[in-house]
Amino acid sequence: MTAEQTRHRRNLKTVNRALASGTFSEVRQVLNNLPGAEAAHLIESSPPREREILWQLLNQEQETEVLQYLGEEVRVELLRDLPTEELVELIEDLDTDDLADLLQELPEQVTSRVLAGLDAQNRERLEQVMNYPEDTAGGLMNTDVITVRPEITFSVVQRYLRRLGDIPKTTDNLLVVNRKNQFVGVLPLTRVLISDPGTSVREAMITDVEAIPATQDAHEVAKLFERLDLVTAPVVDDNGMLVGRITIDDVVDVIMEEAEHSLMGMAGLDEDEDTFGSVWHTVRRRALWLGINLLTALAASAVISLFEDTLEKVVALAVLMPIVASMGGIAGSQTLTLVIRAMALGQVQAGNTRYLLTKELAVGALNGLLWALVIGATAALWFDDPSLGVIIGCAMILNLVVAAGAGALIPMVMKRMGIDPALAGSVVLTTVTDIVGFMAFLGLATLLYANLVV
Amino acid sequence: MTAEQTRHRRNLKTVNRALASGTFSEVRQVLNNLPGAEAAHLIESSPPREREILWQLLNQEQETEVLQYLGEEVRVELLRDLPTEELVELIEDLDTDDLADLLQELPEQVTSRVLAGLDAQNRERLEQVMNYPEDTAGGLMNTDVITVRPEITFSVVQRYLRRLGDIPKTTDNLLVVNRKNQFVGVLPLTRVLISDPGTSVREAMITDVEAIPATQDAHEVAKLFERLDLVTAPVVDDNGMLVGRITIDDVVDVIMEEAEHSLMGMAGLDEDEDTFGSVWHTVRRRALWLGINLLTALAASAVISLFEDTLEKVVALAVLMPIVASMGGIAGSQTLTLVIRAMALGQVQAGNTRYLLTKELAVGALNGLLWALVIGATAALWFDDPSLGVIIGCAMILNLVVAAGAGALIPMVMKRMGIDPALAGSVVLTTVTDIVGFMAFLGLATLLYANLVV
Structure with a gap:
């Protein structure tokens, strides 16, 4: 500790x-x-x-x-x-x-x-x-900027700073603006410290710094800070006027909030969820998510009920059927989580979507094959029924391939529809893997056992 | 875009x-x-x-x-x-x-x-x-520190910096050390800029800064940076000797890695998982997780198989049984996620564990009651069997309370055992909610229907 x-x-x-x-x-x-x-x-x-x-x-x-x-x-x-x-x-x-x-x-x-x-x-x-x-x-921005003009010298800058007396926390750069208050560059404080007092701001300032448009999304701001290791960055309006600056501590908050949003969203929770909040407040917040899940679980039950006759004849099917659905849910959520993260990092683009989808389908098929063999053998031995092993093996492969496809496509489609995949992705995914899992397993069983009986 | x-x-x-x-x-x-x-x-x-x-x-x-x-x-x-x-x-x-x-x-x-x-x-x-x-x-630390002695004046400091010429990126403070190279305080660069050149380092330095021990956990370092809005911090060894400094950009990396670890861990993925990595590599990485899940799913199946006789008589039970297990899984993972986050933020302590557990149990019971009424009515109408409604309602309440307790206790127990709850928590949780869900529903049904038949 x-x-x-x-x-x-x-x-x-x-x-x-x-x-x-x-x-x-x-x-x-x-x-x-x-x-x-x-x-x-x-x-x-x-x-x-x-x-x-x-x-x-x-x-x-x-x-x-x-x-x-x-x-x-x-x-x-x-x-x-x-x-x-x-x-x-x-x-x-x-x-x-x-x-x-x-x-x-x-x-x-x-x-x-x-x-x-x-x-x-x-x-x-x-x-x-x-x-x-x-x-x-x-x-996100603060308005506590210190601005200087390009034409003044460092000795003037230093005098100005002494007069100010109080330099805001986390100030690494002075911001250089022209007469119209338009942003033209940054002047690192360290340059003022180590350069000759006669140097002009214009000579020493850095101009290949991109100012951040005030309308830019906070997520993009955070990526920029992370990628360029920034401590502060100037913010400008549509006309290039300097309106403020963003400091790293606020960016850290954005990063933490986004991380919490992804994590909590997967469980249908809000990132602001108060751990020690009141019971009543919490019940209401979580009830909705449980209600949505109840609907999807009922949909899966409706699928099972299509096969009541088969279930009545072969009760082993009822014992094994949760396995296929569960494995599909796990495999699918691995793909879903990976794709959601890659999308957040900006790695998923038109040029590599096909590769990503193909890769995930191949992974699903190979892992499906592996675990189909294991569960097939287990089921055949357990119930002393080889055809049961074949049925559950085939259903497993099918559901794991569908799970991979759904896990990759759901977040992409949702993003295009403007829905947050971190929040709704896992519900839609498990609905798909449950329905396909029960349908494939019980459907195959119905076909096969019907043939055997006839 | x-x-x-x-x-x-x-x-x-x-x-x-x-x-x-x-x-x-x-x-x-x-x-x-x-x-x-x-x-x-x-x-x-x-x-x-x-x-x-x-x-x-x-x-x-x-x-x-x-x-x-x-x-x-x-x-x-x-x-x-x-x-x-x-x-x-x-x-x-x-x-x-x-x-x-x-x-x-x-x-x-x-x-x-x-x-x-x-x-x-x-x-x-x-x-x-x-x-x-x-x-x-x-x-995490870098060794590119600029150190000064307390006895020198600002004009000496400024001459020294000019001679150095190159001040490392993200330097907001000079670090003050004594003759033995022990850390004694920090000197913000802004103070050097705005103070009289005759000021001594000793007069202007800030001494109530805690240096970070080199052995401190990266997670604690990140929390410190976040809480105190730091940009850099000195690092010392066991003897108080200055050995380096940590900069905010490396802390941001720690924060992002931890966030990814939580998110990816929930799906059994490594935070370094390469989205565009090769198929074979990916298959091997994910197979283990699916194998563990298969074992837990088999455990749930073993529970179901205890009730084969009942299932054979009342096939509606097979149709409805996934609902109870699924709702328990969802409710439990809400609690689990919340508690894991609160533990990461350092909010869960001996003093409030009891409150947290009581609160989650109460939330589980209330939501259980709400959805028990809904599913009880639905099941009774669907299968035209009021006793089926009572059975599924009772099983639902029981499983949601157990889910809340398990969701709160599993991460706490795991942490004490030195297991990472973000990685293993959800598997253990769903195993509990599946087994309790099936056991409660099918067990109650067996008791009730046996009584009705006799």
Whole structure:
């Protein structure tokens, strides 16, 4: 266990014990002396009722600090009932992009009152960020840029920076703009440090940097940061005007959210799902997904019911039939997961789709053959019936090939239809593999046993 | 579609067409004029045989560039057969941490020859990084630190930096060490820029920065970076000696790898799984997972076979039995996914395990009740048999509660046993939900129908 984990566990214990015994003063002391990130972590790891109490125990300075590190859902939950005045005081020090995200989740009358409560400069900046959807470069950006003109010298730059006094966190570059505020290049701070004070910005700036359009998708922004190892990047509007900058910490959040979205989506969960949220809230969120699954399971049952006569005669079929469906589901979800990841990485293109599909079908066929032999032999020996072995073997190969094809095609088709494959892909896939699995196995059995009997 | 995607697609098309028609000169021109990251992306999006050809067409300068951006598996595949001399020339410009990772994957005699081919300073740095496992802070770190002593003034610092000339990429802080090379604090470059040249390092440095122990787990490092919005962090050995620094771009790689590990692991895939790898390679990798699943499916079949007599009498049971098992699997995997994520975020601790378990059991019971009513009514009407509705309803509630408990407890128990729940959790879970599902449904039916008949 790391030092950090040990500390977190100890804090959680102290807080739990103190809350249970009602000695709030101890909790207040612990909470307000923790770094903001750790106090936020502690609040998120507590059940809803305790969260409220812990939040009440924070002093105002710590509240602002903690707020920055709380997850979206928890943040909204804690802030919803605050009086507007208190809310404004609390949140006006947040980064512009965080503030914009937060306001978009609060009720509209609260948002407008908060906007009215801000000073002119902050309001203008905030409105600029709020102009863009949350999942675009414009929604991610901050407006705390330091700009310089190309014609000035480094000694002027350095004097200007000294006068400013406060350089925003994570500033690696100054941004160079022309008289119209159009972005022309970046000037790394390290160049200012190591170059002759007489150098002009124009001589030293880097111009082959692509500014990010404010409307660009957050996912693309993250890929760009990852591929070019960026720390910050300038953001421009349609006219090339500099409107802000994106910093790596916000990109890391995007990457983590996307990863959670894929992972949680596969289980029909929202990436914001609150682990310690209330039971009622959770039941409602998950019921829908279970309901959809019930419908698909009923569809599979309908397929089975077509073969009631055969099942009545050969009860071994009922014993073995879940195997074919289950193997198809597993093989298909391997392909599905792989293709969804490859699509997210931008690797799947018109030029290689055919290769990918062929490869997956071949893999499905070969693995189908392998496990068909194993299950065929097992079934034949178990029920002392060679034809049963042949039937389940053939059904297995067929279902694994179909599973591979479905696993590869479903996400591609869904993407073209504008449906998120990470969310809906696995339901559609298992519906296909269940139906094909039962149909192939029971259908083949019906054909074969009918012939044997006649 | 973004400009970048359009460009990638166009390039891929050009390359595919040219490769097909054998006009390599055109491909060579396209490849060597692309930014390294894009050329690497293009190579990774191609089938194995084309990859070899594309790699051959790169000129040496571009090869070095591209190498940095290739995924691990593809990189090793392309480098394995190179003569050592060429290899050394190619890789000596890589970052120390990338080089260390790469060497650990190549055959040992290649590694030692490469080490022998490096100059003394590079070899020493490399060996230092290779001392630590790849997934620790030491394995992630680079050795390109700029250190200063506390007693010097900013004008000396600035003169020193000018003499160095080249400040490594992503340098936001200078690292302050004492005479024994022990880490004492960081000095942000921005402070050097804006402060009076007479200021001493000691006055301006930040000392409440925790250095990361070289043995710390990469996952913990990533959490620290994310929580504190770091760009770089110093790494120290057991004696507090500064041994290197970690930069955010390597942390982003860790975060992405972990995310892929969770996602791919759920489907029994390795996070390095090569989307366009060869069929044979892929078949072998996936066969094991399917084999494990076949065993668990056979276990479920064994349970069903206990009730052959009942199934023979009431064939409707065979039609409905997959529903109970399937709903349990879905509900359980929702809980499993949630708990695995919460554990990865460090939210699950001794203090809140009981709350989490109780909450999930309650959610399982409520959703079980809801869908038991729906499926009970459906089954009773479908087969015109009210007792069948009661049986499937009770089995559903039971299986959903068991699924919630299993989904919450399996990852916790596995973690304690040192097994990765992201990899093995879902297999164990579905085995439990299948067996309990079939057992509950068919067992209840056997009891009830036996009583009715007698």
